[in-house]
Each structure stands twice: as C-alpha cells, then as structure tokens.
Amino acid sequence: MKSTIEPAADASKARTGIAGFDEITHGGLPHGRTTLLVGGPGSGKTIMALQSLVNGVRLYNEPAIFVAFEEDTKRILANARKFGWKLAELQKKKLFFLDAQPPFDLFQSGDFDLSGMLAALDSKAKEINARRIAFDAIDVVLMLLEDPAARRREIYRLHDWLLDRGFTAIMTAKSGDYERGGEIEASMGFIQFMVDCTVVLNHEVVQGVSQRNLRVVKYRGSPFSENESPFLIGSDGLEVSGARGLGDQSEPDLPVTGERVSSGVARLDAMLCGGYYRGASVLVTGVPGTAKSTLGGCFAEAACLRGERTLLVSFDSDANEMVRNLSSVNIRLAPHAKKGMLRLVSARAVTGSAEIHLMRIKKLVTEHRARCLVIDPISALCNSGNEVTAHGVVERLIHWTKTSGITIICTSLLDDAGTQMGSTPLEVSTIADTWIHLNYLVHAGERNRGLSIVKSRGTAHSNQVRELILSDTGVTLADAYTAGGEVLMGTLRWEKELAIRVAHDEAEASKELKQVTLESEEALIEVRLKAVQLELKVKRAEKVALTRSTTDRSNERARGQSHLQELRGVDET
Known part of the structure; x- marks a missing residue:
C-alpha cells in the first residue's frame, strides 16, 4: 500500500484506494454523499468499508470514524490484521472505532432513536476533524425498530445528519431474508432510493469454485461501469478487476516497437525472421506431450540470460518439478530463480475463479517487475465453473500485458489430435499475435513432434513443418526434409x-x-602415340637419308663422267 498522500483526481469523488474500484466508478465514491454496500454474509462489505476509510486516512489525509453495529472493535481489528493496514497506529489520531452493538439480551421499552449516538459522533468528528464515516450493518439497528414509520424516521435522521456535515459516508447492510420478512426489506429498499450510490457484493460457488463480484447499481450524477466486476480479498484487502469502456480517454496507447526477443530456440527465431516482437502475445498449442511447456521454458531461460525479470506460472506442475523436468533438455532455470531474475509460481485452477487468477497474476507480475511472462497452460482457466468468464479473462490479461510492454507466452492444451486448427478452447488464437502449433506425426510405427507457425502478425515467417527435437543437449529444430x-x-x-x-x-x-580407368587408357594411348611419333620420325629420317643418298649418287656419277671425259680428251661441244 502506498504511504504518500495523493490528491483526488475529481473533487466530486472520494477515492477509495481500492485497486480497480476507482476505475469502474470513474474516480471513487461520491464525495460528501452516502454510499450503500449491500451483500450477503461473507461478501466483503465490512472489509470494503473499512479499507475505504483506511485508505482515506493514509493516502488522502481524511480522518475517519467506523461505527460497528454487529462486531466489536477487537474482532474487527483481529480480522483486519492480516491486511497489514497497521490500524493500531491510525487509531491514535485519525481513525476512531465506535462499538454500537446492541446487547443480545436487550429488552426494549419505549421509543428508540439514533440521536444520542449521533451527538457522540458529532463530538468525536470535531475532535479528529473526520471527513469519512462508515456505519457497518445498519440493518441491525433497523431490526430494533418495530414500527416501519420509526425505521423510516431514523433513516431520514441519519441521512440528514450526514448531509449537514458533508461526510463521505458508507453504510453496509445484509441482503436476503431478514427477520420480520418484507418489512426490513422494504426499509432497505428505501435506503437504496435515498443514497447517491449503491454497490451490491456477491459471493457464490459455481461448480465448486468460489467467485466474488460486485456491481454498481446506481451512481447519481456520474458515469460508471454497469457490469459485474470480479474481485478478490487478497493480502492487501479488496482488489477489483477494473474494466475500461470503449473510447475511455484514460486508456493508454499500446506501445509499438520493432524490437525482437529470442524464443530461446535459434532455429525457431530464424523461422520467425528474428524472434518474437517485444510486447507481443504468443500462443503455443498442442496435445499433451508435444513440448509446449518446454518452449515456454526455453523462452523464460532466454529472457533471464538477457537480464530480463521473468515470471513463469504453471497450472500443471510444482516449481521444483518444472526445474527438474526442464533440466532434462538442458534448460537450466534454477540458477536464475536463485538470483531472483526468475520467479516460478505453481497454481491450480481449482483454487479460485479465472478472475481471481487474473488479478493474482497481475499482482505477481507487478511485484516481480517482470518484463516477460509465461503461463502454462492458459487453457486451465476453463476448468471448474470458469467456462463463461475465461475468454474475457485471457483477453484482458493479454491487453494488460500489451499496455505494460510485457512479452507473454501462453500455452494452450488441445483435447485431442483431431481438434480443429481454426480454434482453441479459449479462442485465444484470435487475439494472439503469434500462434505456434505443435503436433505429433505418426508414421510407420513412430511418433515425432512437428512444429509449425500458424500465424505471426507483422512479420514474415516460415510455412514449413519442422521436426522439434528434444535431447540432453537442448531443444532444436531439424531442417525441413521432403521426399x-x-x-x-x-x-x-x-x-x-x-x-x-x-x-x-x-x-x-x-x-x-x-577416373582411374580413363587415366589408364589415356596413358596407353599416350604411349602408343609416342611410339607412332617415333616411328614416324624414323621413317622421315630414312626418307631424308634416301633422298640424300640418291642425290649424292647422281652427283657422283656426273662428276665421274665429267672426269672421264677430261681424261679421254673429248672436246666440249
């Protein structure tokens, strides 16, 4: 809880400081007016009233008075101790508790009215300069009045007293069947017409799952969310799931970036042309055993190695089991968890409604200051009484992570291999930015894991089916291979x-x-060629010699004849 004083955004509103409630009422309770909280036993009326006063004192410096008609102060303080509000410190100066419970053996004689109590409250309010006040279980007082006219008179008395002093007031009352039947119901109905704001709190069990919600029934002079808003009672008190309307000016713009973050599997990054977009929502679907959790673990490890705080929520396994199972494929989460970079949370869908899980996850992300979130599997939110609300929960979760710049990986379990690829149990595929589908390919008595990218908004991506290989050295994808x-x-x-x-x-x-044969034949041919060339050379030499010999003999005969003629003295003619 914040410790600094925050000014109210709207002077006509008194902020309650209750997470989500000030959103659906566009600023809080009507300032200087009266609000009625109606609900059955255990619906959270007293907690909400007291939390509004505590936050008024601590956050907005508005002293307050709490008037208890049903429980005494000791019990209220004991019950509120778990919320860490430090009521004992606030009691000393700015928060006053008045025990106004009628004795169980009260015997009433004569008329009864609230004038004496209001006079005492006047004195105390001036002493501490009170600006807020709560009357817890106003119906208990009404039960003391037999006459309907007397009940209406005291309601008017209390209402006028509150208006005269400008208190921001809260009344709580039980809904349902009362003693003396419809008379008390009629009185409560009258109060609802009189007050400026009425909030109805419900607590019910649907298929074994506890679900709480509240609805603002009326709010004079102000817009408000008219739908039911789920809430939980957590470690800090009430936390309401706020809902923003279409065109809400307070809705932040979604951060858009071209930055990529690794999936933890290098070849998957290549298929996605660089990895996931920062702040994107990624859905990994598949039947049991197709390594959906493993891909989530890969992303968590990669995020931690980048120095990004990460939250991993598992609805299937214990934290220690997750660490052990993922280590078998060389995904080491334990060192990151030990350093505080990674937070592992085990959750079971049967422990609460989908809305409660949403608020708890958001709180865990905020506390851990996580930039990356892995939920395995998100389809678990469909379990036990959550079928109607689960899709809306996931849609709001994804929208919240986008506005917060958080990259989220959700796995979703498909019932069987024959499930149509066009849809998922929560219809998350329509809002996810990237959809990765894992399946088994069975052929010739062997089962292998296949990975394909169904869609990835804003980026080119592979259309191939790749084999996903898990080994003790890590996770990788085989090259696409066709025959x-x-x-x-x-x-x-x-x-x-x-x-x-x-x-x-x-x-x-x-x-x-x-090659060897050709080289051998080539060598033989070369030898034969050389022999022929040599034979040719010899023949040519013989030819030259023959020509030379013939010429020499001719010349010799000519010289001999000439010499013979000279010897015989034959005259030249």
Missing part, C-alpha cells in the same frame, strides 16, 4: 538420408573407378 512430396521425420528420415548417403558413396566410388 516424394511428403515431409519425413524421425526414423523414416534417417533411413532415407542413409540410403541417399549410401547411393552417394557408391556414385563417388564408381566415379573414382571410371
């Missing part, structure tokens, strides 16, 4: 790849043998 137009995985792929390798080796061996 005859069919994607092969597992043993079939291994056999096909082996056959291709064998054929390749045989082709290489045949190639080498052919």
Whole structure:
C-alpha cells in the first residue's frame, strides 16, 4: 500500500484506494454523499468499508470514524490484521472505532432513536476533524425498530445528519431474508432510493469454485461501469478487476516497437525472421506431450540470460518439478530463480475463479517487475465453473500485458489430435499475435513432434513443418526434409538420408573407378602415340637419308663422267 498522500483526481469523488474500484466508478465514491454496500454474509462489505476509510486516512489525509453495529472493535481489528493496514497506529489520531452493538439480551421499552449516538459522533468528528464515516450493518439497528414509520424516521435522521456535515459516508447492510420478512426489506429498499450510490457484493460457488463480484447499481450524477466486476480479498484487502469502456480517454496507447526477443530456440527465431516482437502475445498449442511447456521454458531461460525479470506460472506442475523436468533438455532455470531474475509460481485452477487468477497474476507480475511472462497452460482457466468468464479473462490479461510492454507466452492444451486448427478452447488464437502449433506425426510405427507457425502478425515467417527435437543437449529444430512430396521425420528420415548417403558413396566410388580407368587408357594411348611419333620420325629420317643418298649418287656419277671425259680428251661441244 502506498504511504504518500495523493490528491483526488475529481473533487466530486472520494477515492477509495481500492485497486480497480476507482476505475469502474470513474474516480471513487461520491464525495460528501452516502454510499450503500449491500451483500450477503461473507461478501466483503465490512472489509470494503473499512479499507475505504483506511485508505482515506493514509493516502488522502481524511480522518475517519467506523461505527460497528454487529462486531466489536477487537474482532474487527483481529480480522483486519492480516491486511497489514497497521490500524493500531491510525487509531491514535485519525481513525476512531465506535462499538454500537446492541446487547443480545436487550429488552426494549419505549421509543428508540439514533440521536444520542449521533451527538457522540458529532463530538468525536470535531475532535479528529473526520471527513469519512462508515456505519457497518445498519440493518441491525433497523431490526430494533418495530414500527416501519420509526425505521423510516431514523433513516431520514441519519441521512440528514450526514448531509449537514458533508461526510463521505458508507453504510453496509445484509441482503436476503431478514427477520420480520418484507418489512426490513422494504426499509432497505428505501435506503437504496435515498443514497447517491449503491454497490451490491456477491459471493457464490459455481461448480465448486468460489467467485466474488460486485456491481454498481446506481451512481447519481456520474458515469460508471454497469457490469459485474470480479474481485478478490487478497493480502492487501479488496482488489477489483477494473474494466475500461470503449473510447475511455484514460486508456493508454499500446506501445509499438520493432524490437525482437529470442524464443530461446535459434532455429525457431530464424523461422520467425528474428524472434518474437517485444510486447507481443504468443500462443503455443498442442496435445499433451508435444513440448509446449518446454518452449515456454526455453523462452523464460532466454529472457533471464538477457537480464530480463521473468515470471513463469504453471497450472500443471510444482516449481521444483518444472526445474527438474526442464533440466532434462538442458534448460537450466534454477540458477536464475536463485538470483531472483526468475520467479516460478505453481497454481491450480481449482483454487479460485479465472478472475481471481487474473488479478493474482497481475499482482505477481507487478511485484516481480517482470518484463516477460509465461503461463502454462492458459487453457486451465476453463476448468471448474470458469467456462463463461475465461475468454474475457485471457483477453484482458493479454491487453494488460500489451499496455505494460510485457512479452507473454501462453500455452494452450488441445483435447485431442483431431481438434480443429481454426480454434482453441479459449479462442485465444484470435487475439494472439503469434500462434505456434505443435503436433505429433505418426508414421510407420513412430511418433515425432512437428512444429509449425500458424500465424505471426507483422512479420514474415516460415510455412514449413519442422521436426522439434528434444535431447540432453537442448531443444532444436531439424531442417525441413521432403521426399516424394511428403515431409519425413524421425526414423523414416534417417533411413532415407542413409540410403541417399549410401547411393552417394557408391556414385563417388564408381566415379573414382571410371577416373582411374580413363587415366589408364589415356596413358596407353599416350604411349602408343609416342611410339607412332617415333616411328614416324624414323621413317622421315630414312626418307631424308634416301633422298640424300640418291642425290649424292647422281652427283657422283656426273662428276665421274665429267672426269672421264677430261681424261679421254673429248672436246666440249
């Protein structure tokens, strides 16, 4: 709870400081007017009234008085101790409790009115300068009055007293059947017409799941959310799930960024052309055992390695089991949890309604200052009485993470392999930015995991079905492999790849043998060519020698004849 004083945003409103309630009432309770809280036993009326006063004192410096008609101060203080409001400190100066419970053995004689109590409250209000006041269980007082006219008179007396002093007032009253039947009901109905604001609180059990909600029935002179708003009673008191309307000016713009964050699986990042967008919502669907939780663990580990605080909420496993199971595929979460970078939370859907889980998750994210959130599986919110509200819860969660710049990974369990791909149990696929689907591919007696990206808004992405491989070294995706137009995985792929390798080796061996043969034949031809060339050279040499010999003999005969003629003295003619 904040310790600084905050000014009210609207002078006509008195902020309660109750998370969510000031949103649905556009600022809080009517300032200087009276609000009626109506609900059955255990619906949270007293807590809400007291919390409004406590926050008024601590946050807005408005001293207050709490008038208890049903429980004494000791019990109220004991019950409120778990909320950490430090009421004992506030009692000393700015918060006064008045015990006004009628004795159980009260015997009434004569007329009864509230004038004496109001006179005492006047004195105390001036002493502490009170600005807020709560009357808890006003119906108890009305039960003391037999005459309907007397009840109406005292209601008017109290109402006029509050208006004259300008108190921001709260009255609580039980709804349902009362003693003396419709007479008290009629009186309560009259109060609802008289006050400026009426809030109805409900607490019911639906299929074994406790669900609380409140609804603002009327609020004079102010707009307000007319639908039921779920709430829970947590460690700090009431927390209401606020809902913003269409065109609400206070609605922040969604942060848009082109920054990418890793999924924790390098090849999946490549399929997504760089990973998830920062602040995106990612849905991972699949039947049991397809490694949805593993992909969530990969993302959580990658986020922690980037130095980003991360929250992992599991509806299926204990925190220690998650750490053990993920370590089998080399996802080490324990060191990050030990450093405080990662917070692991185990939750069971049967422990509360979907709305309660939403508020608890938001509170955990805020407390941990998480930038990344993993919920495994989000489809667990459909369990036990949550079918109607679960989709709206998830939609608000995703919207909240977007406005907060938180990247969220949600896994969703599909009932069976035959579930239509066009939808998911919570219809989350329509609002998720990226949808990754995991399935089993069974062929030839073998089951393998396949991963495909159904959609990824704002980015190109692979349309291939890739085999998801889990091993003690980590998580990866196999290369896409097709044969005859069919994607092969597992043993079939291994056999096909082996056959291709064998054929390749045989082709290489045949190639080498052919190469050697050709080289041998080439060598023989070269030898034969050299022999022919040598023979040709010899023949040419013989030819040259023959020509030279013939010429020499001719020349020799000519010289011999000439010499013979000279010897015989033959005259030249």
